[in-house]
């Protein structure tokens with residue numbers, strides 16, 4: 388198991404996997420439950436979606452180089468190159484030159500508030 392990110396203090400972030408490729412992490416809206424002071428909330432792994440940062444169209448990263456590709460709606464990932472759009476929670480391409488294809492999901496779990504991959 389490898390830590391991809393030490394906490395859930397993000398909406399969308401791009402991190403580097405130990406094997407060298409980039410991973411887009413998206414935290415689902417409202418995924419951080421309120422916890423009583425001094426306690427750690429239980430966080431289901433499904434609250435973070437992880438995908439390889441590789442557009443199905445040409446295999447390049449979605450972002451402009453700054454790691455950011457989530458639109459202001461909080462639900463859509465945008466490829467900066469040709470404008471393909473993807474559902475943040477499924478990876479399905481909903482528009483653009485690769486419509487109908489999917490981002491490749493990376494399996495992650497949440498352990499003690501950190502994002503972990505196998």
Ligand code: FES
Pocket residue numbers: 442443444445446447466467468469470471483484485
């Ligand atoms: S490389 Fe992503 S839409 Fe063309």
